[in-house]
Amino acid sequence: MNVVATAIADVLIIEPKVFGDERGFFFESFNHRRFTDIVGHEVDFVQDNHSRSVKNVLRGLHYQIQQPQGKLVRAVQGTVFDVAVDIRRSSATFGRYVGVELSAENKRMLWVPPGFAHGFVVLSETAEFLYKTTDYWAPEFERSIAWDDREIGIAWPIQEKPALSAKDQLGKPLADAEHFA
Template sequence: MGQIKVEKNAGGIEGLCVIEPTVHGDARGYFMETYNQKDMIEAGLTMNFVQDNQSSSTKGVLRGLHFQKEFPQGKLVRVVKGSVFDVAVDLRSDSKTYGKWFGVELTEENKKQFYIPEGFAHGFLVLSDIAEFCYKCTDFYHPGDEGGLAWNDPKIGIKWPKLIGTYNGTASSEGYVLEDGTALNLSDKDQKWLGLKDTFKF
């Protein structure tokens, strides 16, 4: 294989991939290929990306859990500054791992990338003072197509690192802090999402 190492079916969930690029470094700094279509195809990853996004967030910000309703996106995510705990939740109704989650810490130091295919909810918690988060998408953004799940739904049971608090039956951030006392910071929208069983009634 070329310049990447791929862990397929991460966490035992089909389709999730943790990707580690080859980093060439010396006393001057480093160089790496952040995306190479030939290497991805050689690794069996044939998705086509159509849009790149980037965001900046402060410590304690939690974004998610988000998914697309009619126009699902696969996402290849990475962090270029700081660190986040990144999470995917399997929402494919025919999947053996429906409702299961997997998380990985993405940092500017480890340079790992996380591929989340279509059919998953996605979110991340910022662990550093600032995090700059980049991701490639397999479909364009469609306004009004976003759905969401409560980040702290006990049925999913995500173990967010360094986060302290007690579940009060809602997705509210009230009462949650990081270990250093930084308050959990969610958008108003993300504090109103419902849990898995109330969002999907199969």
């Protein structure tokens, strides 16, 4: 695996080694020992999620204020622009984001550690998105930051307003959202 550093030290792009020929391809999408070496500490994933969305659907920016989730995310069909926003108040990168294109073709994964809000927008006609989480979904602790918050200033690669869930339409500006210490 190739690990690519981002502008925020804790957020990592992981590029698996892909073995391919005329029959198709194979790659190891997760190895606990290797992942522990990459992030520098033990990480236990407890839940796998799979979503399918159509073009211009934006999901996020989500986080859980209690039972925070680290996420290892990837697109297995189509293309998304994936975003991690640092919402750890004590962090030197508080309010900054990392955005990366993840696709079935590039097979890249993004490690989004606990303490970050996460979201993505679908760039292809459809996309299927997988993510492993370090804690269970707890809807009572789930929060949403506005996808278009000017303080964060995410440069979403879209031309029109995205399709949002009712919950995401109510996302709060970063200044009004609950943060991590």
